[in-house]
Amino acid sequence: xxxxxxxxxxxxxxxxxxxxxxxxxxxxxxxxxxxxxxxxxxxxxxxxxxxxxxxxxxxxxxxxxxxxxxxxxxxxxxxxxxxxxxxxxxxxxxxxxxxxxxxxxxxxxxxxxxxxxxxxxxxxxxxxxxxxxxxxxxxxxxxxxxxxxxxxxxxxxxxxxxxxxxxxxxxxxxxxxxxxxxxxxxxxxxxxxxxxxxxxxxxxxxxxxxxxxxxxxxxxxxxxxxxxxxxxxxxxxxxxxxxxxxxxxxxxxxxxxxxxxxxxxxxxxxxxxxxxxxxxxxxxxxxxxxxxxxxxxxxxxxxxxxxxxxxxxxxxxxxxxxxxxxxxxxxxxxxxxxxxxxxxxxxxxxxxxxxxxxxxxxxxxxxxxxxxxxxxxxxxxxxxxxxxxxxxxxxxxxxxxxxxxxxxxxxxxxxxxxxxxxxxxxxxxxxxxxxxxxxxxxxxxxxxxxxxxxxxxxxxxxxxxxxxxxxxxxxxxxxxxxxxxxxxxxxxxxxxxxxxxxxxxxxxxxxxxxxxxxxxxxxxxxxxxxxxxxxxxxxxxxxxxxxxxxxxxxxxxxxxxxxxxxxxxxxxxxxxxxxxxxxxxxxxxxxxxxxxxxxxxxxxxxxxxxxxxxxxxxxxxxxxxxxxxxxxxxxxxxxxxxxxxxxxxxxxxxxxxxxxxxxxxxxxxxxxxxxxxxxxxxxxxxxxxxxxxxxxxxxxxxxxxxxxxxxxxxxxxxxxxxxxxxxxxxxxxxxxxxxxxxxxxxxxxxxxxxxxxxxxxxxxxxxxxxxxxxxxxxxxxxxxxxxxxxxxxxxxxxxxxxxxxxxxxxxx
Numbered sequence: 170x171x172x173x174x175x176x177x178x179x180x181x182x183x184x185x186x187x188x189x190x191x192x193x194x195x196x197x198x199x200x201x202x203x204x205x206x207x208x209x210x211x212x213x214x215x216x217x218x219x220x221x222x223x224x225x226x227x228x229x230x231x232x233x234x235x236x237x238x239x240x241x242x243x244x245x246x247x248x249x250x251x252x253x254x255x256x257x258x259x260x261x262x263x264x265x266x267x268x269x270x271x272x273x274x275x276x277x278x279x280x281x282x283x284x285x286x287x288x289x290x291x292x293x294x295x296x297x298x299x300x301x302x303x304x305x306x307x308x309x310x311x312x313x314x315x316x317x318x319x320x321x322x323x324x325x326x327x328x329x330x331x332x333x334x335x336x337x338x339x340x341x342x343x344x345x346x347x348x349x350x351x352x353x354x355x356x357x358x359x360x361x362x363x364x365x366x367x368x369x370x371x372x373x374x375x376x377x378x379x380x381x382x383x384x385x386x387x388x389x390x391x392x393x394x395x396x397x398x399x400x401x402x403x404x405x406x407x408x409x410x411x412x413x414x415x416x417x418x419x420x421x422x423x424x425x426x427x428x429x430x431x432x433x434x435x436x437x438x439x440x441x442x443x444x445x446x447x448x449x450x451x452x453x454x455x456x457x458x459x460x461x462x463x464x465x466x467x468x469x470x471x472x473x474x475x476x477x478x479x480x481x482x483x484x485x486x487x488x489x490x491x492x493x494x495x496x497x498x499x500x501x502x503x504x505x506x507x508x509x510x511x512x513x514x515x516x517x518x519x520x521x522x523x524x525x526x527x528x529x530x531x532x533x534x535x536x537x538x539x540x541x542x543x544x545x546x547x548x549x550x551x552x553x554x555x556x557x558x559x560x561x562x563x564x565x566x567x568x569x570x571x572x573x574x575x576x577x578x579x580x581x582x583x584x585x586x587x588x589x590x591x592x593x594x595x596x597x598x599x600x601x602x603x604x605x606x607x608x609x610x611x612x613x614x615x616x617x618x619x620x621x622x623x624x625x626x627x628x629x630x631x632x633x634x635x636x637x638x639x640x641x642x643x644x645x646x647x648x649x650x651x652x653x654x655x656x657x658x659x660x661x662x663x664x665x666x667x668x669x670x671x672x673x674x675x676x677x678x679x680x681x682x683x684x685x686x687x688x689x690x691x692x693x694x695x696x697x698x699x700x701x702x703x704x705x706x707x708x709x710x711x712x713x714x715x716x717x718x719x720x721x722x723x724x725x726x727x728x729x730x731x732x733x734x735x736x737x738x739x740x741x742x743x744x745x746x747x748x749x750x751x752x753x754x755x756x757x758x759x760x761x762x763x764x765x766x767x768x769x770x771x772x773x774x775x776x777x778x779x780x781x782x783x784x785x786x787x788x789x790x791x792x793x794x795x796x797x798x799x800x801x802x803x804x805x806x807x808x809x810x811x812x813x814x815x816x817x818x819x820x821x822x823x824x825x826x827x828x829x830x831x832x833x834x835x836x837x838x839x840x841x842x843x844x845x846x847x848x849x850x851x852x853x854x855x856x857x858x859x860x861x862x863x864x865x866x867x868x869x870x871x872x873x874x875x876x877x878x879x880x881x882x883x884x885x886x887x888x889x890x891x892x893x894x895x896x897x898x899x900x901x902x903x904x905x906x907x908x909x910x911x912x913x914x915x916x917x918x919x920x921x922x923x924x925x926x927x928x929x930x931x932x933x934x935x936x937x938x939x940x941x942x943x944x945x946x947x948x949x950x951x952x953x954x955x956x957x958x959x960x961x962x963x964x965x966x967x968x969x970x971x972x973x974x975x976x977x978x979x980x981x
Contacts, residue, residue: 234266238294244301246370248282253298256280265290281335304334304372313378316353322376325349334364334372346376352424357381384423385411387462393450393469396442402467405438406431411462423463428452432467439471440508445538445545446472475506478537478544482518484551486530489522491551497521498549506545518549523589557587559623560615566627570604574662575627577686578602580728587612587621594728599627601784604657606630662686664695677701683721693723693733708863709874711760712744713847717769726776733775738804741847742766757869759876759918759930763845767805773798781818788820800848801840808844810836824891833882835913843915849877852911853968855975857883859907859939859958864968866911867932873966876914876930883909887943899947906940908962931966938962 239261242250259265259273270288277286277300285301308330311322326342328334343360350358358381365373389410391399403410408424408431432449439447450468457464480500482491498514515532522530531552538545562583564575578598580591592610599608607628612621652668664683670676683695697719705711717739725731743764750761775796781787793815801807814832821827838844854862863875885907892902912934919930941958956973963969 234264235290235292236294237261237263237265237290237296240296240298243297243299246302247305248300248302253277253300257298259296265296281333281337302370304366304370306330306332306334307367307371307373310373310375311378312375314380316355316380316383317349322346322349326376328374334374339374343376346378350378350380352426353383353422355381356384356423384456385462386423387411387457387464389465389467391467391469394471396444396471397438402435402438405434407434408465423454423465425454428454428465435467435469437508439469440506443474443476443505443507444472445475445506445536446470448472473540473543475538475543475545477502477504477506477510478539478542478546480547480549482549482551486551489525489530489551494518494521494549494551500547511547514549518551520589520593522551523587523592557619557621559583559585559587560617560620562623562625564625564627566605567629569629569660570627570657570662571660574604574657574660575599575625577691579625581623587623592623595625597784599625602657602662604629604662674704675701687722691725693721695721697721697737699739705863706746708851708861709760709846709876710745710749710756710872711764711846714742714744715847716740729780730776730778733777734773735775736772736802738768738770740766741769741806741845743845743847757872757874757876758927759869759914760846760874762843762918763847767845768803769800769806769848770802770804771798771800771806772802773810787818788823788826789818791815791817806845806848807840807842808836808838808848810834810848824889826889828885828887828889830885830887831883833880835880837879838915843917844879846877849879850881850911851875851877852881852883852909854973855954857907857909857937857939858905858941858943858956858973859960859969859971860937860963861968861970864970865937865963867914867930868966869929870931870966871929875968876918876932878911878913878932878934879915880913880934881909881911883907901945903943903945904941905943906938906961908936908938910934910936931964933964935964936962937964937967 237259240254240257240259242253245253256277257273258276259269263269265273270290274286274288277283277298282303283300284303285299287297287299289297289299291297306328309323309326309328311319314322325345327345328338328342339362343362346360347358359379361377361379363375363377365375367373386408387410389399389403389406389408391402394402408427411422432452435449436447448470450470452468453466454463455466456462477500480495480498480502482495482498484491484494497517499517500510500514504510511534515534518532519530522532533550533552535548535550536545537548559581560583562576562579562581564572567575579595580598581588581595592612596608596610599605605627609626611624611626613624614620615622649671652666652670654668655663655665657663658665662685664681664685666679666681668680669678677699679697679699679701681695681697683693685693687694699718700716701714703713705713717737719735719737719739721733721735723731723733743760745756745760745764750756750764773796775794777792777794779792781790781792794813796810796812798810799808800810812832812834814830816828816830819827834850836844836848836850850866851863852866853860853864857865863877866878866881867876868874869876885905887903887905889901889903892900894900912932914930914932919927919932921927938961939958940961941956943957944955946953946955954973954975958971958973960969
């Protein structure tokens, strides 16, 4: 194909009377095969004509220079003449020469609308523009693909039906398809683009694909390693050796980009264990003789182990005190050298400078390694940065959520001094909403050196859920549910839940509405309507029915603490089998005294503190809540119920996370009232693993009814461990240990009328303990949980279980 620019330039230099370019349009197919290599070059496409290509009509012999009298357009079919003239930088009355025509030619060429362009100025002053339009794409067809779906390929290519065909776009799309196959482990994939010419200057574009075999990893070997074995280093890498059990993983396919990432992972592994001057000398990937797999050999130089030497901070800004900043650095002289601690130190110093209003400080650590002492001195150099104010806040990506819903979660506004602490808290606020898959907040320089622009980029995710499902568990034989949930109603951030559930143990209908910013203030308000019935016949010989409504109000006390208040009124009823409480019946005295309906009117509050580093998957920090409810604001029931709980998180690595949780509660009656069985605490099942639902605590030995308790205390230690499955599977594994107690009934139920302890009622507040493994699977049908437990401490009358399987009550 003749290069348009070169042709036009040559014509101008030789003072040829005509500037032209000829583009070849294929009538029925072109064939070019692009071979993927380890780092594939852009494939060349060589169109081959199978029929005569349309040509522009020959123009009369043009003049060299002159004044344009008229502009005539020839050869246009779909494109209107006025459109062509709008692109042409020449008007009637202009004086043109070969240089001007060359510029006009280039301008039309850049539109990519034309396969051929000819410009000529006639002796009579007519400027003739002869064009051949590029064809329109009728459809895109993929042939030979099985490993990758047509949908995935369509998302990758830039060509589309009703779009304009150009060779450049075909070249680009062939490269993208090959790269897609390369990333999926098919290094030898080839792509041959074909064209089928249709009437009305339309074409079908066909990508003929030869996927080739998957190229696995036969072996990953290391040379030069002495401190760590090959198997230990393989665990660090994302690339894995091919194995039969990795059927659903692509990490056992060779990918050069992944190998580069693995080299960086190895560097981080070693430098976090004291090997300051570690380096990967080389990484070689070679095909095995039958071309079925690659073998990777990595040569490493471990070097010596180093400790941290002198740590210092140097700052050019007098308002940033170097001695104070040094106290924020999580490094001490003599500590083992760890590169992650350098990054953490930079983050801490940047955060401190940002909190002081200096958004664009530059912190550069410099190193001085002493091979004789094996010490690394580190100096953190903080470059001068002035106090910065926010010029503008841009919010992008919120296609559904209204702009003000995003902005009200930000703790900064235009004109405020930039504060990195508030930026991070704003990001956590947005993530905690659950409306967005990803939230990114970046700052850039504004209209002046002391001004910055804050860009908030959010990625929306579905917030509505229609749940129709049926499930079962080891505790509840079946459950059927229908629910509608919208966490971002009309894009206003309002939460609406309507749900109906029918199960063997529980039947429930409820409706909830929450306005998170009531009256435009940072106050959440909502109401609840509900009706439920619980079957406790197996656990405690009674059914429990409750119908009621409630009002809620919540507001922040500070950036980490929130106070929630509530009022609920409900009609409760305890129902026992016929004859259970009759004279001479087998009913428990502790239960029979409470049979019947009662009106419960209560007020309460909850104080919640959240100091976790991430509201979704925390690896650091802690959270805690304090709840209290006072029943007796009218109604028939009088009690005070208090509960407190807290959890601390510590991430050893991103995959190994320790959490320590504790909770306790006490409920006591007032005005002479005893606590009713439906208001007591029950533990077991999902609340204390290893015991059945209501399987621990006070019990009537005659009827074997669980009676619950007025007091409980439970502690849990859980270690999340890697299970070597990709995150896309949604499977999390943890080891746990639960320890706790439950008891303290009112005296009227444990002491007989003669003033002695009732021998049939056990309420010894004894200690229980269990340990085991929990597997959480975020399956396509909804969350599923498996618990394998071993009782370490219990009582003979407790009801225990070794295995528990449960599902969520809803699924998408």
